[in-house]
Amino acid sequence: MDLANxxxxxxxxxxxxxxxxxxxAIASTALMIAEIQAFVDDGAARSRFDAQKLILLAPGATTLPADNVQDxxxxxALAAEAAATNNTCSSILAGPGSESDDTGDVGLWLGAGDFSTPDRVLEGLGLGDWARDGEVIGYRTRGVYPTYRLQVAMTEGAQATGAELIYLLGELEDQxxxxxxxxxxxxxxxFIAVGRVKGDGGWAGLAGIGTWS
Known part of the structure; x- marks a missing residue:
């Protein structure tokens, strides 16, 4: 049996x-992020994934966040999956423009610290060296939509199906x-969309993977 199964x-x-x-698709994203971490440094810690709550932890983290943050x-993660399904894609962060349809979105817990920039988030995930070999593009938030790709994916006819996702993302501060x-x-x-959890202070959000040639 392979790791994905x-x-x-x-x-x-x-x-x-x-x-x-x-x-x-969710399993594939969790495994691919761990594989990229290993590709960058095979001896470094990798992210652990909690299959019950669909949460990807920062490398080296040994405990899950508080119960309310887990929930x-x-x-x-479930709201992201529902929005993606209703927009005929597997990852709402990557959007319908992704050339693959076998990776999804997972909950992401970075924990306490300063993750207010893309570089700091990538370093926290053990992907700083990986990203320096390529390109990092930030999105400006508009309203409560976390990414430009999500704005595009949420067409007028599909916004009702993404209402729960939009509401939950709105709970994060400093997105x-x-x-x-x-x-x-x-x-x-x-693709990453994160912010500080109100009342907790830790950083959390979503991580997704897509394929662009």
Whole structure:
């Protein structure tokens, strides 16, 4: 059994509301981020993924956030999946323009610290050296939409299906969002939308993967 299937089974078992394709896409994103971390430095710590709450932890983190933050990130990941499904794509952060349809969006917990810039987020994920080989593009927020790609994906006819996602993202303070890619990993693009959790102070949000040639 390959690693994707090993991760898929506990995701599907704990989240029966997900289709097989959506659970597989979430598993693929978690594994791909860990693989990129290993590609950058095979001896460095990799991100751990909690299959029950759909949360990707920063490398080296050994504990999940507080229960209320876990529940928030779980609802955020499920809302992202629902919005993506209703927009006929697998990742709402990457959007319908992604050339692949087998990666999704996962909850992301960075924890305490200063993650107010893309560079600091990427360093926190162990991807600073990876990104320096490529390009990082930040998005300006407008209203409560976290990324330009999400604005494009949320067409007028689909906004109602993304209402929960928009509401939950609005709970984050000091939001930043960006995409990053590197020549060493071809067309793989990582999308991040994060902010500070109200009342907690830790940084959290969503991470997704798409493919652009």
């Amino acid at each position: 090993q991760l898929l089974e506990p995701i599907a078992r704990a989240n029966e509301q997900l289709s097989h394709a959506s659970a597989a 928030y990130l779980w609802r955020l 930043i969002s960006f995409r990053a890619h590197a020549t060493m990993t071809g067309g793989v693009v990582i």
